[in-house]
Amino acid sequence: MASSAQPEYIETFASASLVQIIGAISFALDLTEGQPAGHALRCTWIGMHIGQALGLSETNLVDLYYTILLKDAGCSSNAARLWELYGEDDRLIKKDFKTIDSQNVLQLARFIFQHTGNNEHLLDKMHRILNLGRQGEALATELIQTRCERGADIARQLGFNQTVSTGIQYLDEHWNGKGHPVGLKGKAIPLFSRIALLSQVIDVFHQTGSRHAALHEIRQRSGHWFDPELVTIVQRFVDDEPFWQGLAQNGLEARVSALCPDSNHIMIDETKLDHIAEVFASIVDIKSPYTHDHSRRVSQYADGIAEELQLSATHRRWLRRGALLHDVGKLGVSNHILDKPGKLDEDEWEAVRRHATFTTEILQRIFHFQEMAIIAGAHHERLDGKGYPLQLQDEQITLETRIITTADIFDAITAARPYRGPIPIPQAIDIMQKEVGTALDERCMTALCKRLPSWNLS
Numbered sequence: 001m002a003s004s005a006q007p008e009y010i011e012t013f014a015s016a017s018l019v020q021i022i023g024a025i026s027f028a029l030d031l032t033e034g035q036p037a038g039h040a041l042r043c044t045w046i047g048m049h050i051g052q053a054l055g056l057s058e059t060n061l062v063d064l065y066y067t068i069l070l071k072d073a074g075c076s077s078n079a080a081r082l083w084e085l086y087g088e089d090d091r092l093i094k095k096d097f098k099t100i101d102s103q104n105v106l107q108l109a110r111f112i113f114q115h116t117g118n119n120e121h122l123l124d125k126m127h128r129i130l131n132l133g134r135q136g137e138a139l140a141t142e143l144i145q146t147r148c149e150r151g152a153d154i155a156r157q158l159g160f161n162q163t164v165s166t167g168i169q170y171l172d173e174h175w176n177g178k179g180h181p182v183g184l185k186g187k188a189i190p191l192f193s194r195i196a197l198l199s200q201v202i203d204v205f206h207q208t209g210s211r212h213a214a215l216h217e218i219r220q221r222s223g224h225w226f227d228p229e230l231v232t233i234v235q236r237f238v239d240d241e242p243f244w245q246g247l248a249q250n251g252l253e254a255r256v257s258a259l260c261p262d263s264n265h266i267m268i269d270e271t272k273l274d275h276i277a278e279v280f281a282s283i284v285d286i287k288s289p290y291t292h293d294h295s296r297r298v299s300q301y302a303d304g305i306a307e308e309l310q311l312s313a314t315h316r317r318w319l320r321r322g323a324l325l326h327d328v329g330k331l332g333v334s335n336h337i338l339d340k341p342g343k344l345d346e347d348e349w350e351a352v353r354r355h356a357t358f359t360t361e362i363l364q365r366i367f368h369f370q371e372m373a374i375i376a377g378a379h380h381e382r383l384d385g386k387g388y389p390l391q392l393q394d395e396q397i398t399l400e401t402r403i404i405t406t407a408d409i410f411d412a413i414t415a416a417r418p419y420r421g422p423i424p425i426p427q428a429i430d431i432m433q434k435e436v437g438t439a440l441d442e443r444c445m446t447a448l449c450k451r452l453p454s455w456n457l458s
Ligand SMILES: [Fe+2]
Pocket: 326, 327, 355, 379, 380
């Protein structure tokens, strides 16, 4: 039986730099965008070099840094709607949309045809295409507005200033006024939004092609997508080897964080860390209507179970963070799987199972979360060894994981799913009792049942 004694590792947090935490967790945003790992960091690298070339002050460079690093903070908020409209993998749509010039009607039409309803009857596909064609402008505004407003809101929740949140809000505005959501034009678009969008396109075309492909693309879009002055600055980087080498994966996090002016490196404490975990949990939960508030509730239930098991206050605080972030890897699962009303096929199940591994990989990027990464990423393991991703069993599964698993299953059963409504609590408890000893820990289950009345669940 796993011990309930407070493990050594939960004491290790002292303080961490905000740059490091946000940099590490930005990999979760890359997953939702369908981008190769490190996209947000590479964009930050590119944008900070533009900012330096413009001679921005240290204070401005700090704001620019977080604007670009968090430019995709709202990315999960329109994923379900994308799946609903296109009937296709939202991550693929997001990824491929970044490679076209949406102002080019031919490119846009081809994109819609290739990315809409490919697994549906031809009539259904055509119906979707007609809908997208007829309402194109309104839908583009809706999708981008949702994403950008949510992103700006997240930046505010994380404590960033108006410059950062506004920079994120207007990320998709274009120099000629044909961007979204409001059609700002020229220098009415905040400078940091202009730099962030330019950096994004450079990274996408550099990753899929070369520096020359990236420079060619931004030249093509100069004056309609991009501020010509900024494009001219980037063209000067053509032979700057350290700049292009800086986009390599190896050592990326350290290299990029070194660009944030030292004097402004903010150290965070336990309270701030709790808050960051809550905000990122909300990014996960908003991805699908079926996971609305899931991470927050799992954290609440896990905390109640932990208290019943008499874990210390420090231990519980640590566990709450793990519970909040246990599904952060779901940002890497497309909504065409998460929200699918029918049965999942084997490939789709495999994609679902990968979320647990993604959780571990994302959290392990945070220096202070090494143990939490393993504990949170194991929440689908079972005592009988039939869980995933590692088929751990019995003693290999820590008490902390068992607590999160119990809370997670309880919430999963009592919440609505794409293929069924919510299951009433007494029935949910019956279902769970049958899994005690095979999937669930008996002590955790007893603690859950004792605690239930205090939650006033209907
Ligand atoms: Fe999960």
